[in-house]
Amino acid sequence: MRDDRVVPDWRAEVRARLAGARLHPQDEAELVEEMAQHLDEQFIDLAASIGAQPAYDRLRQELREHGVDEAITRRRKRARPTAGRAWASGSLWRDVRYGLRSLRRSPGVLAAGTAALGLGIGLTTMMFSVLYGTIIKGLPFADPSRIAYVSYNDPQHGIMDGGAPLGDFQRFAARQRSFESFGGLFRGLATISGGDRPDRISIARMTAGVFDVLAVHPMLGRTFVTRDNEPDAPPTAILAFSVWRDRYAADSGVIGKSVRVNGKSYSIIGVMGEKFEFPDEAKIWLPLQLNASLAPGEGPSLNVVGRLRPGADFESANAEFRGLMQQLDAERAKPSTERPVVLPYIRATLPKRVYTLLYSMLGAVMLVLLVACANVTNLLLDRTLARSREIGIRTALGATRLAVVRQSLVESAILAGLAALLGTALAYVGIGWFNGAFPGRERRFWMDIRLDPGVLLFVVGLAALATIVSGLLPAIQSAKLDVSSILKDESQSASSLRVGRMSRLIVGVELALSSALLVGAGFITKSVVWLRSVDPRFTTESVYTARITASPTDSAKERVFFESVERNLTSLPGIDGAYLGNDLPGSWGGGDRFAVEGRTYASNRDYGRTRTLAVTPGFFTTFGVRVLRGRGIAGGDRIGATAVAVVNEEFVRQNFAGADPIGHRVRLGGADSKREWVTIVGVIPTTYATSLDDMFPPLVLTALWQQPRLSTVSIALRGPAEFASAPALRKVVAAIDPEVPVYATSTMTEELAQATWSLRLFGNLFVVFGLVSLVLATIGLYAVMAFSARRRVRELGIRMALGASRRDVLALVSWQGARQIAIGMTVGVLLGATFVRLIRALLFGVQPTDPSVFALVFGVLGASAFVACVIPALRATRVDPVLALRSE
Amino acid sequence: MLTDELKKGSAEFLILSLLDAEPRHGYELQKLIEARSKGVITFHVASLYPLLYRMEDRGWIVGRWVEKTGERRRRFYRLTPAGRAALEAQRDSWREFVAAINSISGVRYA
Numbered sequence: 001m002r003d004d005r006v007v008p009d010w011r012a013e014v015r016a017r018l019a020g021a022r023l024h025p026q027d028e029a030e031l032v033e034e035m036a037q038h039l040d041e042q043f044i045d046l047a048a049s050i051g052a053q054p055a056y057d058r059l060r061q062e063l064r065e066h067g068v069d070e071a072i073t074r075r076r077k078r079a080r081p082t083a084g085r086a087w088a089s090g091s092l093w094r095d096v097r098y099g100l101r102s103l104r105r106s107p108g109v110l111a112a113g114t115a116a117l118g119l120g121i122g123l124t125t126m127m128f129s130v131l132y133g134t135i136i137k138g139l140p141f142a143d144p145s146r147i148a149y150v151s152y153n154d155p156q157h158g159i160m161d162g163g164a165p166l167g168d169f170q171r172f173a174a175r176q177r178s179f180e181s182f183g184g185l186f187r188g189l190a191t192i193s194g195g196d197r198p199d200r201i202s203i204a205r206m207t208a209g210v211f212d213v214l215a216v217h218p219m220l221g222r223t224f225v226t227r228d229n230e231p232d233a234p235p236t237a238i239l240a241f242s243v244w245r246d247r248y249a250a251d252s253g254v255i256g257k258s259v260r261v262n263g264k265s266y267s268i269i270g271v272m273g274e275k276f277e278f279p280d281e282a283k284i285w286l287p288l289q290l291n292a293s294l295a296p297g298e299g300p301s302l303n304v305v306g307r308l309r310p311g312a313d314f315e316s317a318n319a320e321f322r323g324l325m326q327q328l329d330a331e332r333a334k335p336s337t338e339r340p341v342v343l344p345y346i347r348a349t350l351p352k353r354v355y356t357l358l359y360s361m362l363g364a365v366m367l368v369l370l371v372a373c374a375n376v377t378n379l380l381l382d383r384t385l386a387r388s389r390e391i392g393i394r395t396a397l398g399a400t401r402l403a404v405v406r407q408s409l410v411e412s413a414i415l416a417g418l419a420a421l422l423g424t425a426l427a428y429v430g431i432g433w434f435n436g437a438f439p440g441r442e443r444r445f446w447m448d449i450r451l452d453p454g455v456l457l458f459v460v461g462l463a464a465l466a467t468i469v470s471g472l473l474p475a476i477q478s479a480k481l482d483v484s485s486i487l488k489d490e491s492q493s494a495s496s497l498r499v500g501r502m503s504r505l506i507v508g509v510e511l512a513l514s515s516a517l518l519v520g521a522g523f524i525t526k527s528v529v530w531l532r533s534v535d536p537r538f539t540t541e542s543v544y545t546a547r548i549t550a551s552p553t554d555s556a557k558e559r560v561f562f563e564s565v566e567r568n569l570t571s572l573p574g575i576d577g578a579y580l581g582n583d584l585p586g587s588w589g590g591g592d593r594f595a596v597e598g599r600t601y602a603s604n605r606d607y608g609r610t611r612t613l614a615v616t617p618g619f620f621t622t623f624g625v626r627v628l629r630g631r632g633i634a635g636g637d638r639i640g641a642t643a644v645a646v647v648n649e650e651f652v653r654q655n656f657a658g659a660d661p662i663g664h665r666v667r668l669g670g671a672d673s674k675r676e677w678v679t680i681v682g683v684i685p686t687t688y689a690t691s692l693d694d695m696f697p698p699l700v701l702t703a704l705w706q707q708p709r710l711s712t713v714s715i716a717l718r719g720p721a722e723f724a725s726a727p728a729l730r731k732v733v734a735a736i737d738p739e740v741p742v743y744a745t746s747t748m749t750e751e752l753a754q755a756t757w758s759l760r761l762f763g764n765l766f767v768v769f770g771l772v773s774l775v776l777a778t779i780g781l782y783a784v785m786a787f788s789a790r791r792r793v794r795e796l797g798i799r800m801a802l803g804a805s806r807r808d809v810l811a812l813v814s815w816q817g818a819r820q821i822a823i824g825m826t827v828g829v830l831l832g833a834t835f836v837r838l839i840r841a842l843l844f845g846v847q848p849t850d851p852s853v854f855a856l857v858f859g860v861l862g863a864s865a866f867v868a869c870v871i872p873a874l875r876a877t878r879v880d881p882v883l884a885l886r887s888e
Numbered sequence: 889m890l891t892d893e894l895k896k897g898s899a900e901f902l903i904l905s906l907l908d909a910e911p912r913h914g915y916e917l918q919k920l921i922e923a924r925s926k927g928v929i930t931f932h933v934a935s936l937y938p939l940l941y942r943m944e945d946r947g948w949i950v951g952r953w954v955e956k957t958g959e960r961r962r963r964f965y966r967l968t969p970a971g972r973a974a975l976e977a978q979r980d981s982w983r984e985f986v987a988a989i990n991s992i993s994g995v996r997y998a
């Protein structure tokens with residue numbers, strides 16, 4: 001106030017004087033108004049007589065006097081609303097109703113906000129359900145966190161999570177103190193016969209302790225006791241619920257009857273309940289026979305489980321087992337290179353990459369959720385600004401900042417509540433889809449992926465989090481709005497600029513993130529499409545497949561059995577081809593090292609590698625594979641005749657540099673192979689194998705009938721379904737030996753598809769992530785553009801009044817958005833390119849630099865971003881310049 | 889010079905009297921009192937408003953925001969019936985007081 005020409009701001013002076021009084025806003029406003037007006041007038045009069053500075057000093061001095069405090073006391077008409085009152089239920093309900101009404105008035109915000117948050121919550125819930133059902137929930141047994149899995153690691157030989165030999169297990173069981181119960185088991189496939197038809201099922205041989213570890217009780221009868229594991233114990237068996245229901249017609253008197261497993265009779269002592277599954281898919285449990293004479297390191301390899309004793313933990317158990325292992329080492333000639341490891345059951349038995357995959361997927365969707373919250377924040381910010389006048393009036397009428405914040409939070413809570421409902425529905429659908437796409441044979445017994453209470457609780461938590469995150473910023477912003485300046489004029493420059501910068505940053509990040517996700521999704525999609533369209537170069541249409549395992553007898557009888565199967569299948573009417581082999585073409589298995597006669601190999605590692613398949617002559621007709629040179633495997637290629645092989649072109653290219661290989665001899669196996677040399681008699685084209693790292697590998701076909709031993713054989717029949725599918729096959733096999741199970745029935749197309757399920761499943765998930773983030777980024781961009789266009793209505797009105805055309809305005813408004821899109825997308829695509837390099841192992845038939853994918857992502861993202869940015873711009877140009885000028 | 893005690897006692901009477909003619913706003917009251925007392929009685933914001941608000945609380949006067957064309961919004965105070973009664977009572981007691989003083993001191997007005 002050194003300058004006489006300046007009029008002091010008495011309003012501010014009085015407000016400062018009242019600051020500590022904490023009056024009700026309306027009381028304060030009236031007091032300020034009255035005193036400031038008085039001081040204004042008095043200052044003018046006083047300044048005229050004694051000068052501005054002395055007048056100012058004197059009036060300020062007077063304002064400081066105690067009398068003002070009395071005036072304040074007198075003016076305290078209304079109680080200042082307190083926090084407690086603001087949050088009381090009655091007014092909260094009023095806020096909810098008010099919020100519902102006001103959201104209904106802006107259906108755009110409601111729809112976009114609910115969609116954005118709902119998608120985010122839905123995806124997160126779905127991924128969390130998968131994680132929860134797979135890892136977090138634990139085994140479906142009592143106190144599952146105490147169930148441990150003991151495995152052997154052998155870092156010297158690169159073997160992790162190996163089993164413990166029975167000889168070691170028996171010593172551990174006798175000496176260990178960490179577990180209150182302790183058991184071992186091994187799994188296998190077995191033929192179950194008797195009843196209407198034989199079947200090949202999973203079985204487990206167990207010690208009695210396993211049932212104690214799991215703390216389960218049978219539905220009928222009993223589980224194993226120690227006596228059952230003794231070598232001379234009578235053979236006993238426990239049935240799974242499904243076996244009891246399907247093969248024994250749910251007979252409650254089944255105990256004491258017998259079941260035939262691998263041709264041997266077992267007395268049924270118990271039936272487990274419907275939900276019991278352990279380990280994966282076992283349908284019959286047989287006692288594991290102990291053998292006290294086994295030395296450490298001897299005997300079959302077991303899966304070992306234990307239930308921690310109260311007071312023991314994984315750390316102490318690990319220490320104890322390391323000590324026990326040292327005792328065992330002392331008993332043998334040479335210490336073992338293996339080290340026992342005690343881990344929680346699921347952690348030990350679920351592959352590490354599944355852990356990593358699930359957690360990184362969860363991380364990715366949490367990011368999507370964060371983007372969704374950012375979006376809602378943006379939408380609500382825009383809304384807050386549009387409503388600043390309303391908020392100003394509310395404040396002037398006595399609403400405290402807290403009440404304003406609460407109103408804003410209530411609105412975002414309503415939004416989050418609706419979004420949580422939508423998200424739950426989406427997650428429900430998504431989980432159904434995931435379960436459908438997740439192949440049964442990859443499923444572990446404890447996996448139970450669904451929307452359960454724990455997950456629902458998580459959704460509610462997310463909704464609350466989303467509310468706070470997306471509601472807080474606009475809420476604080478709305479509380480910060482200065483009442484009097486809003487009421488006086490509506491220029492939203494200062495505060496909205498602050499908000500605008502933050503919104504734009506959020507959208508930039510969103511655009512970058514969704515570009516990156518879309519680039520990843522684009523590459524994976526292209527891989528999946530490529531995999532689907534890849535030509536296997538052999539017939540898969542109308543090819544029906546199955547496996548059969550001969551009843552255990554001697555090898556001559558097995559051979560006779562399989563030969564009759566071949567004969568009878570080949571003579572079936574309406575069949576185009578019948579194949580028997582040790583596996584199906586295109587399957588993952590059957591790789592081996594080999595040597596070419598006359599070449600020298602320095603070490604085992606220098607031997608060649610090839611796929612192998614032992615086939616009948618039906619291979620060529622069933623799968624429509626031509627012989628390019630020489631001959632195929634023929635009916636006369638049997639034991640006693642010259643051992644022959646047919647190789648594919650890739651094999652020839654790799655080993656004979658394209659020269660004619662016919663007449664050369666090869667031997668399968670590495671340096672220590674004892675197998676016979678086989679003579680190459682023919683060449684076939686290279687066919688597809690579902691190995692993702694090498695899809696057209698070298699292949700050596702040998703004659704099935706020249707194999708020394710046959711027990712399990714794959715069958716393929718080509719022809720119309722009524723002649724070639726599973727029932728026809730079963731009839732043929734049953735006519736020869738009714739005890740032989742026909743299982744793993746499928747079609748060749750399904751067999752090939754199974755190899756790529758994980759890629760398709762996670763590829764599809766990626767596509768969903770990419771699309772969701774695209775939608776979110778579009779909504780976010782729209783919100784920001786709408787917001788900035790709203791702020792500039794007056795400016796645009798002036799421009800148009802001064803002669804700017806609609807096109808100029810459109811260009812002006814879009815330009816800002818376009819810049820943002822360009823920056824966001826460039827950053828995102830660079831991120832995406834880095835990311836794609838990291839997942840190169842998942843890409844097939846597409847290079848990580850494929851420009852078409854980048855172009856597509858640019859196109860899709862650019863187009864939708866452009867739309868999101870042009871709509872508000874178009875709306876801005878429709879503003880009548882006159883109205884725009886008058887509007888503020 | 890009037891003592892503060894005297895000023896305080898008389899201030900309410902002065903304000904009531906000034907408002908008897910017409911409604912007035914705070915600064916106007918301050919100026920009128922100062923002018924009519926020829927500078928003997930002065931007020932400022934810290935002394936005037938506690939008084940006005942006390943009188944308003946007592947129900948003697950009532951303030952209303954009035955907006956006149958071309959002027960800023962002002963709070964005008966006017967007398968209530970209770971205020972008018974209080975004014976009459978104070979006038980009566982002043983008259984008695986002055987008469988009593990006169991009869992004792994022998995001071996006479998023309």
